Amino acid sequence: MAFYRQVGSVPPKRHTQHRDEHGALYYEELMGEEGFSGDSSLLYHRGLPPAIVDATVWDLPDQRTTPNHPLRHRHLRLHDLFDGDAPARTDVVTGRRLVLGNADVRISYVVASAPSPLYRNAIGDELVYIESGAAIVETVFGALPARQGDQVLLPRATTHRWLPSGPQPLRAYVIEASGHITPPKRYLSKYGQLLEHSPYCERDLHGPGEILLATGTDVEVLVKHRPGGQIAGTRMLYATHPFDVVGWDGCLYPLTFNIADFEPITGRIHQPPPAHQAFEGTNFVVCNFVPRKVDYHPLSIPVPYYHSNVDSDEIMFYCGGNYEARKGSGIGQGSVSVHPGGYAHGPQPGAYERSIGLEFFDELAVMVDTFRPLELGEGALACEDPAYAWTWSGRGPDGADRPGGGAR
Numbered sequence: 001m002a003f004y005r006q007v008g009s010v011p012p013k014r015h016t017q018h019r020d021e022h023g024a025l026y027y028e029e030l031m032g033e034e035g036f037s038g039d040s041s042l043l044y045h046r047g048l049p050p051a052i053v054d055a056t057v058w059d060l061p062d063q064r065t066t067p068n069h070p071l072r073h074r075h076l077r078l079h080d081l082f083d084g085d086a087p088a089r090t091d092v093v094t095g096r097r098l099v100l101g102n103a104d105v106r107i108s109y110v111v112a113s114a115p116s117p118l119y120r121n122a123i124g125d126e127l128v129y130i131e132s133g134a135a136i137v138e139t140v141f142g143a144l145p146a147r148q149g150d151q152v153l154l155p156r157a158t159t160h161r162w163l164p165s166g167p168q169p170l171r172a173y174v175i176e177a178s179g180h181i182t183p184p185k186r187y188l189s190k191y192g193q194l195l196e197h198s199p200y201c202e203r204d205l206h207g208p209g210e211i212l213l214a215t216g217t218d219v220e221v222l223v224k225h226r227p228g229g230q231i232a233g234t235r236m237l238y239a240t241h242p243f244d245v246v247g248w249d250g251c252l253y254p255l256t257f258n259i260a261d262f263e264p265i266t267g268r269i270h271q272p273p274p275a276h277q278a279f280e281g282t283n284f285v286v287c288n289f290v291p292r293k294v295d296y297h298p299l300s301i302p303v304p305y306y307h308s309n310v311d312s313d314e315i316m317f318y319c320g321g322n323y324e325a326r327k328g329s330g331i332g333q334g335s336v337s338v339h340p341g342g343y344a345h346g347p348q349p350g351a352y353e354r355s356i357g358l359e360f361f362d363e364l365a366v367m368v369d370t371f372r373p374l375e376l377g378e379g380a381l382a383c384e385d386p387a388y389a390w391t392w393s394g395r396g397p398d399g400a401d402r403p404g405g406g407a408r
Contacts, residue, residue: 003192003202007142008211008247010044018044026246031157033180033252041250043140047240058222058233061094065101065375071342075388076380078173078317079334082111087169091116092128092135092162093222096174098377099336100315104283105370107315108174109379116162118242121154122225124177127279127286128152129259129366131319131334133170136163140242141253142208150256151278151366153181158254159221159242171334173317175368178226179282192251199278204261207253214243259364264292269300273314273367287367291321294361303355306346312369314339320364325351329391337388338380340373348391 011018018026029049032040043049068074081097082090093116096108130150137144137152139160146152154160156179164170175181187198194201219238224231257278265275276287294302303325318326318335325347331337339345347355390396 003205004249004251005207005253006247006249007208008044008245010042010247010249014042020046020246031155031250031252033156038180039251041141041248041252043245043248046244046246049242051239052236053218053239054235054237056235058235060224060231060233061096061098062378063098063101063106063231065098065377066381067375068338068340068373071340072389073340073345074338074376074380075329075331075385076336076338077334077383077385078109078336078379080383081109081379082169087111087113090114092164092170092172092174093117093119097379097382099379100338100374101377102370102372102374104178104372105281105368105374106176106377107368107374108176108377109172110174111169111171112162113164113169115164118159118161118219118221120157120159120221120223121176122157122223123231124179125156125181125281126152126154126177127175127181128154129173129175129317129319131171131173133164133168134166135170136165137161137254138163138212138243139208139254140212140245141248142211144206144208144254144256146256147258149259151259152254152256153279154254155252156180160254173319173366175286177281177284181279181281181286184277184280184285199263199265200257200261205255205257207255211245211247212243213246214241216241259288259290259366262288262290264290266293267295268297269295270302270304271295273369276367283372284368284370287369289316289363289365289367291362291364292360294358296359301352301356302358302361303347303351306344308344309339309341309369311341312371313341313374314345315368315370315374317366317368318364319366321362323363323365324355324358324361327351327354329388330385331388336380338374349394 026044029043090112091114092112096110098108100107132148135146219241221236223234278288279286316337329348
């Protein structure tokens, strides 16, 4: 997104000499997307950016996936993945548990209290939603405070680390792309400005306000990459600390956007999911469902109509309020619903009728729609509610009545 910022010390003209008070040159690094044709920033380092002294294998957490076969809707209880004192030993980077994934996007969940190692995702951008808790995200561009409701956007190859803060563990829902994550193109001018009909604007986006200057030698950075098409990890040992940047400027940098600043688009009749879209990636979109007034046509039915996902899997992470369409299904705070392409889904039994006359929905959810099928990660297999798929019919494959749909 072409939204220019300048932080710290930069020379008057790019690609020219920039020296410290003793006359030593700073080293200019261009960090850019799509070769030299996309958004970029210039960073000025004290040390040489490529200088490493070692590279060894980093064994990633389990990245295997299992097809959604036989095909069915699923309910995942993410809060069941981290019990007891596990968060005290867990960090946001190495403690992620893979929930869903395909070649375009991977979704993980983590509950953490420990500081993370320095980390860089060389595969694609990351969008991290803070369900609860707080953290400081230290990056090569500077520090970002992150709080409940923030969506932290970290461009591909941004070296950073997570430092949870506050009394509660940090609960984070992590969306890892295989490319870039941007605002929807329909909300951008031809020069990249967010337009008047966009549900948010540049004032709602918060980047680093000042630089971080760190010193040190033989500093380890964990790097996620994709050699030969398979996701892998490398431990790189840098000769000098990556946070040695004295200044930077440009249009590519990490930022936070709080979901409370998303302004919902409503209408007389039910608005389709694209009205809730906040970001897009290659072959997927991210939507924010926030508290809002709902349809005001005198004959409107505020909950969604039943629909078939012909081209996409719909993944909804429920992170606040009460989701009218899912009452009676067992879904609650921390749940994920998986509604795959291939057959219809929609409101639970009774929700269609109960919604008539409602004027406001108090719900909060982050949705990912993918345009290629998702597979189940080990995290999904560990926390699935097996009764959810039968909640529309009220009975399971054994013929037994299940009116509660596994609710608890």
